[in-house]
């Protein structure tokens with residue numbers, strides 16, 4: 458699960474395992490309708 462750093466909404470996304478090594482992702486947010494930094498709040502097992 459990731460949390461948008463802009464609107465703070467959390468949502469489930471499918472993250473490949475190598476990306477889960479990062480604490481932040483630059484990702485598309487459908488609520489902000491733009492790419493924002495997302496904080497990974499829970500690791501998803503591969």
Ligand SMILES: [Zn+2]
Pocket residue numbers: 461462463464465466486487488489490493
């Ligand atoms: Zn957002």
